[in-house]
Amino acid sequence: MNAIFNKITHQLFHHKTWKGYWEPIIQLFLPAWRDSYYRAKVVAFKSLRADVVQLTLSPEKKWPIHKAGQHIALTVEVDGKLITRIFTIACGTTTRKSQGVIRLIIKVKDDGALTPFLGNFSKGKWVNISPPMGSFSLPHGKSVLMIAGGSGITPFLAMLEDYQANKKGSLEDKQSIHLIYYAKPHEHLLVEELTEFANHNESFSFQLLSRMHDGDIEPYLAQHGTSHWMVCGPFELYQQVAQTAKLINVPVDSEHFVAFPHLTDNTNSPKQQLIVKHNKTTLTVSNTETLLTQLQKADVPVSYGCGMGICHQCQCIKKSGVVRDVRTGELSDSAEQLIQLCVSQAATDLELQA
Incomplete structure (x- = not known):
């Protein structure tokens, strides 16, 4: 039954799921609730130095137990927009199991899309986090x-x-x-x-x-x-x-x-050929078409839905590089973050992870 509701919702309302369609109403009772996301409450915020903060989060109970070395996508609403960045979890499974919290150590960038707003976080604020990701872990029995x-x-x-x-x-x-x-x-x-x-x-x-x-x-x-x-x-x-x-x-x-050189917002920049690594595939793309269009032309398997930036089915992790949002002309920074392929153009060489 859920599959039928979701299909109807996708076709009529351009939402991935039926629950997602009711998201604004659910948020009245559960702040920061979003379909396919996990919620986490801010329990502590500490400045380690002028440009580095420690953020302690209490994930909801159904959030999977992470392995030391993994990272998460942190999503925060800033001025009505959802901003997502990738951060490594700076504590082990031990802290999660014993205290029910995780911590992030975050370097604040003055020109960043998210980190300058972390100073406004207060105890009790709700944010969204992804499941733990990555396989960077301590090998057993070896020096x-x-x-x-x-x-x-x-x-x-x-x-x-x-x-x-x-x-x-x-x-x-x-x-x-x-x-x-x-x-x-x-x-x-x-x-x-x-x-x-x-x-x-x-x-x-x-x-x-x-x-x-x-x-x-x-x-x-x-x-x-x-x-x-x-x-x-x-x-x-x-x-x-x-x-x-x-x-x-x-x-x-x-x-x-990877640190990338500073780029200016120039939607009329000359046509360029750039390199994109998508999982195990490497291809050359233009900076004048969306990434989704070019990945589809190259027969690279990708998930997608509305193609208009609404359903978020084509989301993937930008591991490195800079993209331009075709709707606003805004450039991302070079940090890891979630992007939508259907509304993103390459502004530099990119590394993507589905």
Whole structure:
């Protein structure tokens, strides 16, 4: 019966589901309720420094238990628009099970679409989150070298929490972990937590480095040639690690992000050919047609519905790059976020994940 109602709703009202059609009314009783989303309540907000905040959320009970290292899409209504950004969960399963909360460590960008508004969050505010996503996780029974850059420390904080909680009486007693953490001088995050981990776990150690004082990372990698490497941080850091790993045949798992040059909003820009990576497919696209149209022409399997930006069936994660909204001409930033293929044009090379 639900399938029939949903089909009728989609055809007549351009909504994906019957429940979604009644969303505004349901929200009168359940703030931030949205079909196919999970709700989470803000329980704490803390500034770690001028440009970094810690957001503690209490997800509704049916939200799936995450694994340390996974990320979520956070969706917030800003000036009547839903803004979605991707953030790594900065705590392990242990905190979720014992306290019923998760935390996000977020760097605030003055020109960002979402992060400048986080300062307006108050205790009790409701937001939307996606199910936990990603497969960046601590391997079992192996010595590990963690390499973090800037805010890339967040998945490792989650892994260390669960590592400590699960260590007693397990095979993990023999697993050694070393962390190399790069950041600008005096900008390393949550050093107190890292120190506490080290004090309670003889098998964990860490180094705080900055490129200004300590140079590039290559000289610090050689002594860890028998470990499994994990890197999270800027693409430049990942490249340096990956090149060294290839030379000495070391396995590397990574989560990295790319900084793109500033772009101006110019809807009359000359036609360009850009590269789009969509899951395992790589294709060349134009900046003058929507991504959905071009993916369909290339016979790339994608989900879609109305084609007008209403039903959200063609949503996917933009892992990196900048897109232009064809309805408003607005450019996204280069961070991970949910986009709609039917109303997005490529403004730079892109990496997409369905």
